[in-house]
Amino acid sequence: MLSAESAAVVRATLPAVAGALDEITTRFYGAMFRDRPELLDGLFNRGNQASGAQRRALAGSIAGFASALLADPDSRPDALLARIAHKHTAVGVTEDQYTVVHKYLFGAIAEVLGDAVTPEVAAAWDEVYWLMAGALIAQEARIYLEAGVAPGEVWRPWTVVDRREETADVVSFVLRPADGGPAPAAKAGQYVSVRALMPDGVHQLRQYSLSGDPGGELRRITVKRVGGGEVSTLLHGSVRAGDELTLSAPFGDVVLDETDTPLVLVSAGIGCTPMVGMLAHLAATGSTRKVLTLHADVSPGTHALRTETRALTAQLPAAEAVFWYERFGIAEPGARSGLMNLDGIDVPADATVYLCGPLPFMRTVRTQLLDHGVPPRHIRYEVFGPDLWLPDAS
Numbered sequence: 001m002l003s004a005e006s007a008a009v010v011r012a013t014l015p016a017v018a019g020a021l022d023e024i025t026t027r028f029y030g031a032m033f034r035d036r037p038e039l040l041d042g043l044f045n046r047g048n049q050a051s052g053a054q055r056r057a058l059a060g061s062i063a064g065f066a067s068a069l070l071a072d073p074d075s076r077p078d079a080l081l082a083r084i085a086h087k088h089t090a091v092g093v094t095e096d097q098y099t100v101v102h103k104y105l106f107g108a109i110a111e112v113l114g115d116a117v118t119p120e121v122a123a124a125w126d127e128v129y130w131l132m133a134g135a136l137i138a139q140e141a142r143i144y145l146e147a148g149v150a151p152g153e154v155w156r157p158w159t160v161v162d163r164r165e166e167t168a169d170v171v172s173f174v175l176r177p178a179d180g181g182p183a184p185a186a187k188a189g190q191y192v193s194v195r196a197l198m199p200d201g202v203h204q205l206r207q208y209s210l211s212g213d214p215g216g217e218l219r220r221i222t223v224k225r226v227g228g229g230e231v232s233t234l235l236h237g238s239v240r241a242g243d244e245l246t247l248s249a250p251f252g253d254v255v256l257d258e259t260d261t262p263l264v265l266v267s268a269g270i271g272c273t274p275m276v277g278m279l280a281h282l283a284a285t286g287s288t289r290k291v292l293t294l295h296a297d298v299s300p301g302t303h304a305l306r307t308e309t310r311a312l313t314a315q316l317p318a319a320e321a322v323f324w325y326e327r328f329g330i331a332e333p334g335a336r337s338g339l340m341n342l343d344g345i346d347v348p349a350d351a352t353v354y355l356c357g358p359l360p361f362m363r364t365v366r367t368q369l370l371d372h373g374v375p376p377r378h379i380r381y382e383v384f385g386p387d388l389w390l391p392d393a394s
Helices: 004-035 046-051 053-071 078-090 097-116 119-147 230-238 269-284 306-315 359-371
Strands: 155-167 170-177 191-197 203-209 219-224 244-248 263-268 291-297 319-325 352-356 379-382
Touching: 004 053, 004 097, 004 119, 046 053, 053 078, 053 119, 078 119, 078 191, 078 203, 097 119, 170 230, 170 244, 191 219, 191 230, 203 219, 203 230, 203 269, 219 230, 219 269, 263 269, 263 359, 269 291, 269 306, 269 352, 291 306, 306 319, 352 359, 359 379
Parallel strands: 263 291, 263 352, 291 319, 352 379
Antiparallel strands: 155 170, 155 244, 170 219, 191 203, 191 244
């Protein structure tokens, strides 16, 4: 739905804008946080700001959206934005904040591109921005409605009823609503945001997958302590049974489907958490689906929820689990050595595949899955933090 006039201008200026997006987004965030420092308190992840991950993700989403509009000006590529919309709702983004972003983003574009930003160029890119913002606002309104919460009002106190040390650097927390009300409905594969108060008085948010069956009144998250990670370090060091955590409603679009097609659950490291949540739901509902769970880790001792994964697999009548370890310490019968290699693995071509782990791992395994005949559209992936990878979903 991009106008013909704007499409011509955007097509002509996209190379220049795309080439300058890193500098544009750097100036954008710098100016916005200078004038609106409160946005860093409970909305933006300052770790991702420091690493540049958020800046790169924003640049990629803008360029990707503009390119999609040019490829088909009569449509609006909403599918590209579904993941962003879920991430936004999980931290309580509201419609008015898009006006704030517009002000500082277009100020940065003018600064970086200077005289090249004619009124015609500004108007064309303004149309792109508001098409993108409008699509996100509409999706986020629908997601809030489905979650049963008012826009931005996603937070609720939860009581930690159990803390379990899974590995040397992974802890699980079992929680129930502190207000005594029912737990919100959730789907296997979804995540929640944890809103934590840092020692300097600033709130920071992080997303954690639900690592248990999302039915019932209890929820579980499983947290890996990350070097330099503010929230994970706080949770590991300070939170015990009886404490309260502030959690969002559950969000996320990478959820277990309700069909009877074969499933392949592929993960590495702490990427196992949404997969274990899916396995737990399948076991709780008595599923008879064919399920293949594939996981790669450093060693059996670092593989969080390893024993539980085996137990859940044993409860399912048509399930199998295969693990890969770079090195062995404790014994794990049937495990393979080295990195995940799908040679010799029977991956059903009609399977729905869920993929979660570090980006290099997912890129490599996705290529192997395609080589096994799995269509790209059947491979769904989850990313912790800003999505810096947009694979072909055709």
